[in-house]
Amino acid sequence: MKLTGTGQKFHPVRWRLLLASATMLFVELALIRWAGANVVHLSYFSNFVLLGSFLGVGIGFLIPATRGQWIVRWAPVPLAVLVVLVRAFPVQVRQSSQQIIYFTSVKTTGFPEWVTLPVIFLLTAVIMTAIGKITADLFRRLPSLDAYRYDLLGSLTGSASFALLSWLRAPSVVWGVLAAAALLVLGGRRNILRYSVPLTAMVAALFVETTTVGISWSPYYKIQVTPLSPTVPEYTISANGVPHQAIVPLSVLMQAGSPYRQAYDETPANPHKRVLVIGAGNGNDVAVALAHGAQRVDAVEIDPRLQQIGAQLHPAKPYGDPRVHVHINDGRAFLERTHAKYDLVVLALPDSLTLVAGASNLRLESYLFTHQAFEAARDHLTPHGAFAMYNYYRTSWLVDRFAGSLNAIYRHAPCATTFATNAAVLVAGMTPADQSCKQIWRPSGAVPAAAGDDHPFPYLLHRDIPTLYLGVLGGILLVTLVAVRLTGVQIRSTLRYTDMFLMGAAFMLLETKNVIGFALYFGTTWLVNALVFIGVLLAVLGAVEVRRRLRRVNLPALQLLLFGTLATAWLVPAHVVLALPFPGRLAAAIALAFAPIFCANLIFSDRLALAPDPVSAFGANLLGALTGGVLEYLALVTGYQALLLVVALLYLGACIIMRFTGRRPDAQSTSAPDGMVTVHNQ
Incomplete structure (x- = not known):
């Protein structure tokens, strides 16, 4: 031959x-x-x-x-x-x-x-x-x-x-x-x-x-789902051996003081009809958006397995609601391609816990936390819309970096609510009148420069x-x-x-x-x-x-x-x-x-x-x-x-x-x- x-x-x-x-x-x-x-x-x-x-x-x-x-x-x-x-x-x-x-x-x-x-x-x-x-x-x-x-x-x-x-x-x-x-x-x-x-x-x-x-594999992680109770539909989701997400009932998510509802509490005049959730994961944030009357929710999640687990196990069944449109995609890529406008854009706990294969310093979420990404999110807001992001940040300078970037983009200080030593929620309305802060951001010290698309290392001081x-x-x-x-x-x-x-x-x-x-x-x-x-x-x-x-x-x-x-x-x-x-x-x-x-x-x-x-x-x-x-x-x-x-x-x-x-x-x-x-x- x-x-x-x-x-x-x-x-x-x-x-x-x-x-x-x-x-x-x-x-x-x-x-x-x-x-x-x-x-x-x-x-x-x-x-x-x-x-x-x-x-x-x-x-x-x-x-x-x-x-x-x-x-x-x-x-x-x-x-x-x-x-x-x-x-x-x-x-x-x-x-x-x-x-x-x-x-x-x-x-x-x-x-x-x-x-x-x-x-x-x-x-x-x-x-x-x-x-x-x-x-x-x-x-x-x-x-x-x-x-x-x-x-x-x-x-x-x-x-x-x-x-x-x-x-x-x-x-x-x-x-x-x-x-x-x-x-x-x-x-x-x-x-x-x-x-x-x-x-x-x-x-x-x-x-x-x-x-x-409970173990399964996605294109990014080894995932393990563990029930927290034999009677209550609550689960922890570990990714690569690290606790990553939790599936909890909607009643818990909607409790007073919950970080999941903070973006809605601090934008009371916002109709919240169209909501974009980046990092939708198992569906907690999607369920909260629906509970606040959203007529359309675009749920963007990079990991198909995490979304699938939420569709199967979440007690509120957010992914089964016809108002929800799922996009298995990178959040930054979605922002660059869509022309839709939203009343609220939520950057929901996008901590990937892993790196892009072959690129030793780039993480899955690195391009979501750059100054250009925050600008892209702003460009998809309605005239009186709002942007929110939250996570368990490990240092005050990291909160200052993100809040400082939002301050520069929206030209006013965002709301900055802390829940624990490392937990914070940042909310920025298009104008100061579009946000109602319990706590307004004040820097704890010198504000680090924003991460950029050419230097996408937000966790590097x-x-x-x-x-x-x-x-x-x-x-x-x-x-x-x-x-x-x-x-x-x-x-x-x-x-x-x-x-x-x-x-x-x-x-x-x-x-x-x-x-x-x-x-x-x-x-x-x-x-x-x-x-x-x-x-x-x-x-x-x-x-x-x-x-x-x-x-x-x-x-x-x-x-x-x-x-x-x-x-x-x-x-x-x-x-x-x-x-x-x-x-x-x-x-x-x-x-x-x-x-x-x-x-x-x-x-x-x-x-x-x-x-x-x-x-x-x-x-x-x-x-x-x-x-x-x-x-x-x-x-x-x-x-x-x-x-x-x-x-x-x-x-x-x-x-x-x-x-x-x-x-x-x-x-x-x-x-x-x-x-x-x-x-x-x-």
Whole structure:
């Protein structure tokens, strides 16, 4: 059998390489989701597992073909150990820092992060080293570009498969069964008994988790519903092991002093006929809006499972009311697309407790708390409408930040009612006459600057990198250097591939910037995130296909094109793209995001194909990619748009080095693992 258009027989090595690459990416994505759901530290360090995965894949490729077969023989063991350990010792986050990019009102117990994070990072690296070694051994048996294209096709398969499981809300045991089946195939007959024992233990642990009463999975969380009473329809809903929401009867929600009714009490002249609830969750706020006479309620909830639970269990049955219109969408995306006007817009407890996969600092609700988002909400109010937001804020400066932003937008101080140490409700009418405050906001001190779309970190007081993050990232770099050195690669020998180092760092930052951009333009939903990663892989695959068909590459022209696309992406502000209608916004986002990726990967593929020492070149590229993951935290200081300047400087340095060192083709480079950095850094 021949593959159409290639003229090459599709033999078993290609199939196995495709499966190995798909397994590698599938396991990586599954570890990010599953470990973060059980060890809440990882919900706020999503790229921690990512970088551990990338380190492991790189080491797997750096190990010579004649060495490291013991890793292949025992490949499933570290995976089973990680799953069993995490199931036996789940960890909840304990908030103690005032300078960190998340908040929670829940104090929990468990191992401290300085114990948990290194163990999970190292186990992840070992897991991915084993799978990476299997993939690398198959990779070496094919010409480099041919192997690379099937590696990319496998990555696409793994990414699409996990996206499909997320859409189906498949439980963790399904992920484990698929990963186990793939590993059994890759291990072959020689390892079937050796693989069966640890894989069975892993699947058994996941089966116990899946069959626990009340547990289900959404595209974002592991959700557990717990009844509070056998007679009263009250429930707590935990997301990723943290108490997140509660379903309570309407009579409780409507009690005097309840934060749920505060927005209505402080806007007595408002008719409350049309209400928008962002963060509708299980339906508490929707039920309260209906009780106050709303004729139409638009209920926006990003998580379909949370809405489904509310539809099934809420005693007031708010989602069954014909006046309620449910929108499973990102709140900011809904505001950008709708043209409706509302008497009241409620931002109801939108604390996601998780981060956007692949973007280490962006949370699901980050773009709801920016100055531009508050302006978008105001633009959807009727002339005498009102905006309300409430949550359990952990510090007074966070209340001041949000209230100060509302004060600037509405040009008068909002109502600010506190209910407990960390609970506050902010209500702002279009005019002072449109609100009736029990307490008016007065700052407790210096008012922090508002978060913005370019710097969407409302929980970060100052523009700096918290000490905790600096320590963790420094540890990652140290472990990386030691691990690469232990593979036998002489770090000094990679210095001639400094350009490859810089390109690896630049690509990591470029990919992160694209994830962030699409989250702003189209929402922080799992679907948008999955489509961006698939788009990145398709752009890389397109670059490889073009390079395979070119005898030579006009490198100076290609470099100029790369810098031109980066300059365009930097010069076009986000608000211009947001102002476009949906088709135009989509076209602009795709062009701005994927044109630089395509050009960069043409340059990368050409450079690596001509490298005299592909292993050292790839080692340098690996270190660069990990460094790029660390450099992403610069956005906490500079904002995301400035990352494009960092990307341009890194590529400029690489181009200058290429100019002076030259490119010398080497006949042996056809077996080089070209471009793996562009596949597994998602």
